[in-house]
Amino acid sequence: MTEIVSQASGQLTSTAPARRDIGIRRRYAAERRFRFYGLAAIAFGLVFLFLLLWSVVGKGYTAFWQTELTLPITFSQEIIDPNNKRETDPKVLQAANYPVLVRNALAERLGVASSDRAALRQVSGLFSDSARVELRDMVISDPSIIGKTLPVTVLASANIDSAFKGQFDMTVDEGSRRVSDQQVAWMDQLVKDGVLAKGFNTGLFVNGNSSRPEAAGLGVALVGSLYLMGIVLVLSLPIGVAASIYLEEFAPKNRLTDLIEVNINNLAAVPSIVYGLLGLAVFINFAGLPRSAPLVGGLVLTLMTLPTIIIATRAALRAVPPSIRAAALGLGASKMQTTFHHVLPLAMPGILTGTIIGLAHALGETAPLLLIGMVAFVANVPATPLDPSTALPVQIYMWANEAERAFVERTSGAIIVLLVFLIIMNLGAILLRRRFERRW
Amino acid sequence: MNIMTEAATEELLEKKMNAVPLKMVGKDVSVYYGDKRALYDVNLNVRENTVTALIGPSGCGKSTFLRTLNRMNDTIDGCRVTGSITLDGDDVYDPSIDVVELRARVGMVFQKPNPFPKTIYENVAYGPRIHGLAKSKADLDLVVEHSLQKAGLWNEVKDRLQEGGTGLSGGQQQRLCIARAVAVSPEVILMDEPCSALDPIATAKVEELIHELRANFTIVIVTHSMQQAARVSQRTAMFHLGNLVEENDTDKMFTNPDDQRTQDYIMGRFG
Numbered sequence: 001m002t003e004i005v006s007q008a009s010g011q012l013t014s015t016a017p018a019r020r021d022i023g024i025r026r027r028y029a030a031e032r033r034f035r036f037y038g039l040a041a042i043a044f045g046l047v048f049l050f051l052l053l054w055s056v057v058g059k060g061y062t063a064f065w066q067t068e069l070t071l072p073i074t075f076s077q078e079i080i081d082p083n084n085k086r087e088t089d090p091k092v093l094q095a096a097n098y099p100v101l102v103r104n105a106l107a108e109r110l111g112v113a114s115s116d117r118a119a120l121r122q123v124s125g126l127f128s129d130s131a132r133v134e135l136r137d138m139v140i141s142d143p144s145i146i147g148k149t150l151p152v153t154v155l156a157s158a159n160i161d162s163a164f165k166g167q168f169d170m171t172v173d174e175g176s177r178r179v180s181d182q183q184v185a186w187m188d189q190l191v192k193d194g195v196l197a198k199g200f201n202t203g204l205f206v207n208g209n210s211s212r213p214e215a216a217g218l219g220v221a222l223v224g225s226l227y228l229m230g231i232v233l234v235l236s237l238p239i240g241v242a243a244s245i246y247l248e249e250f251a252p253k254n255r256l257t258d259l260i261e262v263n264i265n266n267l268a269a270v271p272s273i274v275y276g277l278l279g280l281a282v283f284i285n286f287a288g289l290p291r292s293a294p295l296v297g298g299l300v301l302t303l304m305t306l307p308t309i310i311i312a313t314r315a316a317l318r319a320v321p322p323s324i325r326a327a328a329l330g331l332g333a334s335k336m337q338t339t340f341h342h343v344l345p346l347a348m349p350g351i352l353t354g355t356i357i358g359l360a361h362a363l364g365e366t367a368p369l370l371l372i373g374m375v376a377f378v379a380n381v382p383a384t385p386l387d388p389s390t391a392l393p394v395q396i397y398m399w400a401n402e403a404e405r406a407f408v409e410r411t412s413g414a415i416i417v418l419l420v421f422l423i424i425m426n427l428g429a430i431l432l433r434r435r436f437e438r439r440w
Numbered sequence: 441m442n443i444m445t446e447a448a449t450e451e452l453l454e455k456k457m458n459a460v461p462l463k464m465v466g467k468d469v470s471v472y473y474g475d476k477r478a479l480y481d482v483n484l485n486v487r488e489n490t491v492t493a494l495i496g497p498s499g500c501g502k503s504t505f506l507r508t509l510n511r512m513n514d515t516i517d518g519c520r521v522t523g524s525i526t527l528d529g530d531d532v533y534d535p536s537i538d539v540v541e542l543r544a545r546v547g548m549v550f551q552k553p554n555p556f557p558k559t560i561y562e563n564v565a566y567g568p569r570i571h572g573l574a575k576s577k578a579d580l581d582l583v584v585e586h587s588l589q590k591a592g593l594w595n596e597v598k599d600r601l602q603e604g605g606t607g608l609s610g611g612q613q614q615r616l617c618i619a620r621a622v623a624v625s626p627e628v629i630l631m632d633e634p635c636s637a638l639d640p641i642a643t644a645k646v647e648e649l650i651h652e653l654r655a656n657f658t659i660v661i662v663t664h665s666m667q668q669a670a671r672v673s674q675r676t677a678m679f680h681l682g683n684l685v686e687e688n689d690t691d692k693m694f695t696n697p698d699d700q701r702t703q704d705y706i707m708g709r710f711g
Contacts, residue, residue, distance in 0.1 A: 253517050287562070323554035327617070331513060331624060332544035333565040342556060 037263035056415050063413025066214065067164045068157035069127055069190065073105045074343075075139065075151040086143065093143065098135035102127050102154055109195065112185050112268040122182055126190075128155035130215035155203070156196060158214045158406035160187055162197070167405060178405070204413060208379040209254050209390070209398070213406035216399070218414055220378045224294050224389030225363060225421075231298025231385065232305055237355055239302075240309030248317040249339050269305035275304045276368030284372060291373035292388035300372060301362040308361065312354020316347035349436040356429035360422050392418045444586075457615020463628060463658040464509060464546075465489040468523035471504050471513065478504045481523065482684045484677055486628070490568060493660045493669035497705065504664045505558035505679070506630050509660065510546035511539050520576060527628070545628035546570050551633040553578065553613035555605035555620070559599050563605040563616055564588060567624035583623055592620035592649050622657075629653065631661040635668065647672050666706055670694050678702045 075086070081097040103124050104114070112119045138152070139145060155161075159178045162168055164187060174181055191198035207217025251257045281302035283289045289296050320343045326368040328338040344351075369375065375394050382389040390398070392414065399411040443537045460478075464486040471479040479501045486492050494502035504513070504518050511532060527533050544567075555563050562582045566572075574580035584601070588594040595617045598607070605616055614634055621629055630652070635643040650659060650672045663669050669676050672691060677687040678699070685700040697703050 044699065084539075299455075321554075322551060323550060324556065325515070326512065326548075327554045327556060327620075328552060329545060330510070330512060330548035330550070331570070332540050332542075332547075333566075333570055334540050337570055347556065 016349075035074065039340070044383040055097050056412050056419070058412075059415075060409055060412025060416045062165050062167075063409040063416075064201050065165075065198040066203060067161040067196060068153050068199045069102075069106070069156055069196050070151060070153045071105055071109060071195050071315070072149050073101050073135070073152045075101060075135075075146050076104075077147050079104075080139065080146055086146075093140050094136065098132045098139075099124065099127075099129060101135060102131045104151075110189065119182075119246075122180060122282045123186075125157055125179075125183060126160050126186065128157050128212055128214045130155055130210070130212055152245055153199075154286045155214045158212060158404055159183075160196075161214055163187060164191075164198070165409075166250070167195065167409070177298070178238075192223065192276070194236060199305060204410070205417075208381060209377055209395070210379065213404050213410055214401070216407070216410060218382050218392065218395060218417060219397035221392045221414070222417075223295075223381050224374065224378075225391045227294035227385045227389065228298045228301055229359060229363060232301045232359060235298070235302040236305045236309050238359065240306050240355070241313050241351060243306075244310050244313035244317060245344070248314050249343065250335065257410065262305050264310050268311055271367075272365055272425045275300050276371030278303065279368060279372050290386055290388075292376045292378070292390075293386050294374070294382065295385040295393075296372050296386065297369050297374050297389075300368045301365060304368065305358040305362045307353075308358040309355050312358070313347070316350025316354065317343060319345045319350065349433040352432045352436070353429045356425050356432070360425045362426070363421060364393055364418065366397055369394050370397075380412055446555055446571075460487040460490060462486065463528065464660075465526045466505070466508070467525070469500070469505065469525060470509060470522045471508060472520040473516070474518040478682055479508075482679075482680045482685050484684055484687055486658060486660055487675060488658050489654055489656075491654050491661060491673040492675045493673035494660065494662045495664075495669050495705075496685070498664075501682040502677075502679045502680040503632055505658060506632055506662050507529055509628070509630055510543050512543075512548065513707065514539060519620050543666055544624050545626050546628040546630060547624055549614070549617050549622035549629065549631045549634050552615050552637050553610055554615050555608070555613050557604065557606055559602045560588075560605045560608070560616060561601040564619050564623045564638065567620060571624060573624065587619040587623035588616075590597060590622050590653065591615045592645065592652075597703065600677065609642070611638050611645060613651065614638060614642065614646060618646070618653075622653070626657065628658045631659065633662050633664060636664060643668075666694070678705065680705070 078101050080086075080098070081092050083092075086092045103120060106126060107114065107120060107123050110123065112123055113119070134154060135152070156164065158343060160183065161167075163170075163179045168177060168179060170177075171186070179187075187196060203215060203217045205217060205222065206219045207215055208217040247260065249259060279296055283296045283299055284291055289299075324342050324346065325338055328342050329335075334339065341404040369391055373388075374390055375398065376388055376390065377398075378388050378390050380387075396411055396414045396418065399407050399414060402411075462485045466482055466484045467488075469479055469482045469484075470477065482501075482505055484505065494506060496502050496638065507513045508521050508525060509532070513521060518614075521533060527542070529546065530537060532546075554567065560568075561584055564587050565574075565580050568580060568583045574583050580616055585594060589599060592613060596612060596614075597603075605613065608616060614637070618629075618634075635646050638646065647668065650661065653659060661669075661672065664671075673690045675687065676690045676693040678685040678693070678697075680700070684695060685704045686693065688698065694706060697706065
């Protein structure tokens with residue numbers, strides 16, 4: 001706003017110079033619109049993330065508690081070893097009818113007559129058949145307990161577990177329900193007596209797979225995934241970093257290296273199931289490695305992770321300023337000294353981030369493992385990477401296909417475990433990055 | 441422009457009479473980047489314990505020539521050098537010459553200060569360490585101290601040797617780079633526009649330093665600043681479009697050059 005003297009009138013007037021329309025308003029409007037789109041996109045993403053977590057955690061958190069029955073059980077000789085032949089025939093202790101011990105103890109507690117066969121069958125439905133293995137192991141490890149009465153904790157059956165957690169609709173007609181009114185009444189009575197209670201579900205992390213949901217656990221899958229991660233890390237990090245360093249720092253830039261670069265980029269985009277087929281053909285059919293073994297899974301996932309690590313490492317190496325290389329070379333450092341003393345340390349945060357993201361990707365990978373047979377039902381924790389095993393995502397896939405209500409919460413619980421591992425790995429990536437960058 | 445005193449001129453002429461030994465000799469040096477030719481048969485001598493300035497407009501090939509002297513051009517893909525460059529009579533491009541050894545004898549300071557992202561101590565100690573020049577930790581400490589003293593940085597950084605080299609000011613960083621080059625005890629130090637990223641005060645310090653270093657080292661410096669060339673050098677070479685136009689004593693070059701193009705460039709008619 002400049003004040004000028006109007007020549008014509010000779011009066012002092014205040015006239016703003018004619019302002020050009022340079023579209024200020026339009027530009028600001030465009031900016032506001034863009035900000036709104038950005039916020040909307042973030043909100044959209046957050047809503048779906050929240051929905052995902054809500055549904056998984058909402059369904060799955062109960063899987064970390066398991067309904068248990070704690071009561072004194074009499075290891076009666078008449079049931080375990082009626083003919084007193086256990087000294088001569090070890091099969092007796094193996095084959096004894098242990099669930100009857102639990103049933104009798106419960107029947108006594110609930111006041112069910114030993115002649116009421118129908119009621120006894122209902123009592124048997126209260127606890128898990130896994131009690132058979134549990135009691136058998138107790139007796140075999142210490143046969144002197146036969147004839148004694150000891151307090152024992154056994155798992156409640158999956159149906160009682162679900163009913164106790166309120167997952168059954170009790171308004172449904174009794175005939176189409178998986179627990180009877182009588183069982184529910186007993187359940188309430190046992191809760192009152194302090195026999196039936198929820199405890200932390202250590203079995204979820206320790207047990208192998210089982211067709212009985214209450215006894216099914218992630219033990220095998222966790223160990224399998226651990227083996228997989230170990231193998232992938234040990235193989236893909238050195239191979240990937242060595243390949244990247246060679247390609248980036250030493251290899252001449254010619255048509256061959258261009259071709260290799262294009263192929264590595266393409267390999268990163270190859271669907272993972274193709275790697276599974278490759279692994280099946282090469283490692284199992286050709287090399288004769290065992291099926292379902294974490295070793296084969298680890299090799300396949302290594303192939304799948306390598307391009308990711310190579311691309312991340314090359315990007316990290318390329319981001320190191322050329323002046324650092326020039327400085328070291330100018331001092332008379334050899335190419336290798338330049339690379340390992342100066343370039344690699346500077347590229348380390350990027351390499352580690354790329355590696356951990358590649359590992360996290362491999363941890364969540366399912367398809368290639370299905371093809372090499374890691375989708376098997378495995379009850380025993382693998383002792384070596386050559387034993388049959390499953391992995392976390394495969395276990396989730398298998399449980400998601402089960403029909404029982406109790407597997408729903410197990411599936412979600414397993415998803416929570418997997419997500420926690422992924423979050424821990426990503427946090428690790430962030431922390432490592434921070435740590436390495438702060439050093440200089 | 442005549443900044444040299446008469447006494448100094450006489451001294452220089454006298455030195456010339458005594459034939460200052462030639463440290464490096466470039467003979468018919470041509471450089472190609474792929475198909476593009478960057479240097480045309482350059483013949484240039486670098487005299488011992490002398491500061492030789494390379495001047496000329498941008499893209500004239502002066503930096504290219506500098507980088508052939510310690511084979512830094514080797515790191516550029518598609519770069520080819522013909523002709524011969526000798527260091528004390530040995531051809532530096534001879535297959536029997538190891539490039540690592542050459543660069544330990546011919547050090548370099550770059551246009552932009554490029555200290556390693558490590559401590560000040562580590563920056564200076566790195567060269568002696570990789571070449572095994574110090575036998576013990578105490579030895580290395582001494583080398584670091586002397587190098588920093590020669591670079592005129594010791595008093596400023598002696599209490600913070602373990603701090604990061606990148607935390608220094610631009611001028612200090614450049615002197616740290618000079619200390620780093622000096623620590624290897626090279627015979628020749630190449631400087632590629634060492635002051636172009638520095639303010640005038642830092643520039644003055646570096647120029648003073650170059651003066652002092654001349655006693656122990658042979659220095660070749662590329663510069664864009666005519667005044668700088670006049671201030672720090674005894675010999676000047678003028679490049680234009682990949683050709684060496686003129687090589688002469690600095691005072692002659694800036695007062696009475698032989699070539700018309702040098703005259704024009706110095707007077708600011710092109711470049």
